[in-house]
Amino acid sequence: xxxxxxxxxxxxxxxxxxxxxxxxxxxxxxxxxxxxxxxxxxxxxxxxxxxxxxxxxxxxxxxxxxxxxxxxxxxxxxxxxxxxxxxxxxxxxxxxxxxxxxxxxxxxxxxxxxxxxxxxxxxxxxxxxxxxxxxxxxxxxxxxxxxxxxxxxxxxxxxxxxxxxxxxxxxxxxxxxxxxxxxxxxxxxxxxxxxxxxxxxxxxxxxxxxxxxxxxxxxxxxxxxxxxxxxxxxxxxxxxxxxxxxxxxxxxxxxxxxxxxxxxxxxxxxxxxxxxxxxxxxxxxxx
Amino acid sequence: xxxxxxxxxxxxxxxxxxxxxxxxxxxxxxxxxxxxxxxxxxxxxxxxxxxxxxxxxxxxxxxxxxxxxxxxxxxxxxxxxxxxxxxxxxxxxxxxxxxxxxxxxxxxxxxxxxxxxxxxxxxxxxxxxxxxxxxxxxxxxxxxxxxxxxxxxxxxxxxxxxxxxxxxxxxxxxxxxxxxxxxxxxxxxxxxxxxxxxxxxxxxxxxxxxxxxxxxxxxxxxxxxxxxxxxxxxxxxxxxxxxxxxxxxxxxxxxxxxxxxxxxxxxxxxxxxxxxxxxxxxxxxxxxxxxxxxxxxxxxxxxxxxxxxxxxxxxxxxxxxxxxxxxxxxxxxxxxxxxxxxxxxxxxxxxxx
Numbered sequence: 001x002x003x004x005x006x007x008x009x010x011x012x013x014x015x016x017x018x019x020x021x022x023x024x025x026x027x028x029x030x031x032x033x034x035x036x037x038x039x040x041x042x043x044x045x046x047x048x049x050x051x052x053x054x055x056x057x058x059x060x061x062x063x064x065x066x067x068x069x070x071x072x073x074x075x076x077x078x079x080x081x082x083x084x085x086x087x088x089x090x091x092x093x094x095x096x097x098x099x100x101x102x103x104x105x106x107x108x109x110x111x112x113x114x115x116x117x118x119x120x121x122x123x124x125x126x127x128x129x130x131x132x133x134x135x136x137x138x139x140x141x142x143x144x145x146x147x148x149x150x151x152x153x154x155x156x157x158x159x160x161x162x163x164x165x166x167x168x169x170x171x172x173x174x175x176x177x178x179x180x181x182x183x184x185x186x187x188x189x190x191x192x193x194x195x196x197x198x199x200x201x202x203x204x205x206x207x208x209x210x211x212x213x214x215x216x217x218x219x220x221x222x223x224x225x226x227x228x229x230x231x232x233x234x235x236x237x238x239x240x241x242x243x244x245x246x247x248x249x250x251x252x253x254x255x256x257x258x259x260x261x262x263x264x265x266x267x268x269x270x271x272x273x274x275x276x277x278x279x280x281x282x283x284x285x286x287x
Numbered sequence: 288x289x290x291x292x293x294x295x296x297x298x299x300x301x302x303x304x305x306x307x308x309x310x311x312x313x314x315x316x317x318x319x320x321x322x323x324x325x326x327x328x329x330x331x332x333x334x335x336x337x338x339x340x341x342x343x344x345x346x347x348x349x350x351x352x353x354x355x356x357x358x359x360x361x362x363x364x365x366x367x368x369x370x371x372x373x374x375x376x377x378x379x380x381x382x383x384x385x386x387x388x389x390x391x392x393x394x395x396x397x398x399x400x401x402x403x404x405x406x407x408x409x410x411x412x413x414x415x416x417x418x419x420x421x422x423x424x425x426x427x428x429x430x431x432x433x434x435x436x437x438x439x440x441x442x443x444x445x446x447x448x449x450x451x452x453x454x455x456x457x458x459x460x461x462x463x464x465x466x467x468x469x470x471x472x473x474x475x476x477x478x479x480x481x482x483x484x485x486x487x488x489x490x491x492x493x494x495x496x497x498x499x500x501x502x503x504x505x506x507x508x509x510x511x512x513x514x515x516x517x518x519x520x521x522x523x524x525x526x527x528x529x530x531x532x533x534x535x536x537x538x539x540x541x542x543x544x545x546x547x548x549x550x551x552x553x554x555x556x557x558x559x560x561x562x563x564x565x566x567x568x569x570x571x572x573x574x575x576x577x578x579x580x581x582x583x584x585x586x587x588x589x590x591x592x593x594x595x596x597x598x599x600x601x602x603x604x605x606x607x608x609x610x611x612x613x614x615x616x617x618x619x620x621x622x623x624x625x626x627x628x629x630x631x632x633x634x635x636x637x638x639x640x
Contacts, residue, residue, distance in 0.1 A: 181367040182339055189432075190359045190388045201386075203375040 034260035052261035062262065064237070065245040066269075072222045072241055076159045077284075080216055081209065083160065084167025088175055089201070092169070102172075105165045113162075117229025120158040122231075139254030142230065151231050155239055158230060159223070163216060170212040174205035210281045217277060221270050242266055288439050289314050290472050293335055295344035304330050306497045307344060315470040317463070317488030319504065321477060322519055328476035328495040332442045336363045348439070364433035365442040368449055368609040370425035372417040379413040380405070381385045403431040406465065423454035428457075434465060441466070443475045447482075459485060469596030480522040484508060492519040512639050514637040517562050518551060523606040524597060526625070532556050537627075540601050545578045548628050554640060562631035565595070568607035570615075574626030580605065581622045584615045598623070 035052055037045040056062050066281035091101050108116070126132035126143045131154075135142040144150040178200065186196045197231035224243040227233070233248070240248070246266060290312040291597045297305040301305045304328050309552040312318050315439050320328045333339040334346065337358040347355045353361060364385070379400055405408045407427040417425050426446060433441055443462075447455045454585045463486060466473050475486060482502055490508075492515070500507050500516040511517035524551045530537040533556055536544045547554065567574065582598035582605060589595075593612040597606050598621065607623050615621050 065395075134391045178370075179369055181369055185365065185367065186360075187338065188336065188363055188365050189357050189385045191384075194387075199373045199376065203373070258394050 031260045031263050034256045035264055038257055048257060052257040053265070056262045056265060057065055061229075061237075061245065062265075065242050068238075068240065068246055069221060069242045072155070072159075072223070073217060075156055075161070076220050077213065077216055079156070079160050080164045080167050081213060084164050084212065085171045085205070085209070087164070087168045088171035089197070091172055093176055102169070105168050105172075108165050111162075111224035114229050116158065116162050117226035120154065120161075120226070121230050124154045124164050146235055148235055150234060151239050155227065155230060158226060159220065161217070162226065167209075167212045167216065170208045171205055174208035175201060178204045210278075213281070214274060214277055218270060218274055221273070288472070290440060291347040292335070293345045293347065295341045297330060297339060298342045304496055305341075307620040310491065310498060310501055311472065312472045312489070314472065315582045317466060317486055317491040319475050319477060319483040319486055319488060320493055321480060321483045321490050322493030323478055325495075326519075327496040328493055329444055330496075330613060331498075332365070332444055332474060332476060335440065335467045335588065336365060336442055337361050341623075362436070362439045363442065364432045364436055364438040364440075365444065366426070366429050366446045370417070370422060370429055370449070372425060372428050372432070374417060377414050377416055378409055378420070378424075381417065381428055382431045382435050385432060389436065397478070399435055400431075400446065403435045405432075407431045407461075423450055423458065426450060426454075426458070430465070437471075439467075439471055441471050441473045443473065445476050445478065448478070460482065462486070476486060480508075480520050483520070487599060490520070492516045494519055511562075511631065511639055513639055514560060514562060514633045517631060517633075517639070521564060523565045523608060525631075526565065526568060526600070526605040527563045527603060528563070528601060529558065530561055531558050537561070543579075545576070545627055548576060548630065551632050551640065554632070558635055559640075560633040560635075560637070561627070562633060563625045563627070565606040565608035565627045567626040568605065568623055569609040569626075570594075570596075570607070570613045570621070570623055572624045574628055576626060576628040577624035578627045579622050580625050581620065584617050584619055584621055586617065587613070587615050589614060596621075596623070 036048055036050070038048045038051075039045050065246055087105075091105075092098055111119075121129075123129045124132045124144050126136055126145075132142060132144070141147075142150050144154040182200050182204075184195065191199070222243055223241060224247070226242060227239065228244060228247070231239045233244040242262075243266075246259060246262055249255050249262060292308055292310040295305065296303065296307040309330070320331060322328050325396050326612055330339065334341055337346070337353065340355065345352055347353065347382055348361070348506065357568060364429045366632060371438065376384065382400045382403060383396050386399065391399075400413075401410075404413055407430060409427055409431060412420060412424055412428075417428060419426065425528060426449075430446065432441075433443075447458055450458065455482055459482065462475075473488075475482075477483060487504050489502060490504040492499045492507060492511075494515045500512040505610065507516065511520060512532075515528070531539055532538075532547060532554055535546055535552070537547055537559070538544045552601075580600050582600040585597040585604065586601060587594060587596050589612055592610060592612075594611065595606060596609070596615055599605070634640055
């Protein structure tokens with residue numbers, strides 16, 4: 001057979017290569033660039049090697065931010081996943097209420113993130129906010145702008161309010177895909193409602209829940225907008241999670257080198273943890 | 288124990304899903320519900336099982352009125368068209384599940400699961416999960432689950448429909464053997480007349496939510512009560528022709544005529560519908576009263592030793608199912624012969640005479 005070698009076909013992918021280079025590779029390389037150099041402006045750079053990486057990894061500030069980040073992420077996962085599944089189970093599967101419930105559930109997801117932050121900020125203000133005033137009126141000494149515990153409480157409540165819907169919608173999609181025959185078969189077997197959940201609904205929701213956990217993990221690990229509007233990382237540094245800290249270093253102190261190094265570490269942590277999550281859940285699947 | 292439906296009906300909103308039906312299934316009997324998709328087979332089964340509550344009428348089981356009794360409190364098992372098993376349990380755990388719910392002793396569970404796994408040839412797969420099994424094995428697991436608990440009523444809702452040809456034949460042969468020495472009532476829903484004939488027992492023909500006929504399978508097949516029943520219980524579909532009886536002859540619409548078969552000699556003059564089963568129509572004259580039927584060939588299906596020829600006859604589609612290979616060309620005009628001595632005669636309301 002006479003095979004024609006003609007590499008001109010590669011030209012067809014050039015537009016994509018250019019686009020990806022422009023919006024991903026070049027910015028990323030800029031960050032890499034900054035992370036290994038020292039600059040005092042005027043486009044003058046000095047080679048710094050791994051100094052910034054060492055500095056970031058050894059700094060207590062980074063450890064604290066990472067610790068807070070992990071606490072935050074695992075707390076909201078521990079609340080949002082079970083709560084989302086519970087709400088999905090309680091939702092009707094047929095009838096006129098289905099679209100109503102779905103729209104109600106989707107509402108928080110449709111609100112711009114900074115608006116969510118602003119809403120909760122005002123809602124929680126101890127002097128004029130509905131939540132803040134009510135809590136104080138009930139005798140709780142609540143002030144999220146002064147007390148770290150209250151700030152955390154508000155932050156987690158806001159995230160649960162904002163994002164549980166996503167878990168609900170995914171879990172609900174998994175639930176409605178279960179044929180009626182499964183429920184009938186379980187009924188005929190005399191299975192209890194818990195057994196139906198444990199042996200039919202949960203296994204059938206496994207795939208969508210894997211996706212829900214991954215999405216919520218990645219998103220919550222990168223939370224910035226709502227948090228920066230709600231508390232801005234305060235009071236003090238008590239709610240300064242990784243992204244807030246990064247912005248403080250990069251734009252507040254203009255330490256571009258350490259900020260770039262931290263960005264890369266941040267990125268690698270998310271990549272690594274996502275991979276670990278995914279592998280664990282997929283291995284479970286195969287067993 | 289016997290299962291008795293007394294004037295059972297089901298309406299959902301303004302729609303009638305099941306028209307009032309009377310049906311008695313004898314203890315240890317094999318009953319086939321035969322009908323096309325949406326004829327109401329599954330709904331009727333749900334009513335029998337107690338998964339649906341009838342709008343009116345009563346369900347009696349073993350002489351006891353169980354109309355409002357939940358399926359949990361009846362000893363029923365069911366196999367579905369989809370392969371329904373617990374996805375994250377092994378085959379062993381799946382088969383054992385109804386026994387565990389019934390709090391049976393562990394060694395007794397082990398013994399029974401072993402017996403039924405052996406019977407359904409699942410013994411080598413006991414440690415696997417349903418997703419690692421073939422369709423046939425998944426369905427056999429579901430059947431083992433239904434059989435293991437020794438139910439009084441076993442409902443099989445088109446259990447073979449989603450299997451490929453070979454497996455279907457295999458399981459079809461196994462089925463009667465599985466129930467041979469049990470005294471439970473088996474109800475088997477199918478769209479295929481040939482399955483009803485293979486299983487024997489009793490057959491109920493369903494059409495649009497009505498049980499049009501119920502009786503011993505052979506009898507329902509040979510002497511359908513009406514045209515609908517004959518149409519439900521015929522594959523390929525039964526051929527029909529409009530005729531007028533005048534004196535000793537049946538006149539076809541186009542002027543053709545032939546003598547009225549002896550057993551219908553007593554009919555009054557008037558309009559009738561004839562029903563001729565496809566295997567009574569053949570390319571060569573056969574039987575005691577072959578009558579020529581001429582038409583244009585639409586499709587010829589040749590399968591090994593048999594030909595199925597679809598042709599138009601008086602603006603209706605007729606089918607001939609004949610032995611041998613008859614490669615009639617599509618579009619040609621052909622003469623075939625219907626053995627009218629075997630024809631079923633229906634009056635204008637569709638009742639068989």
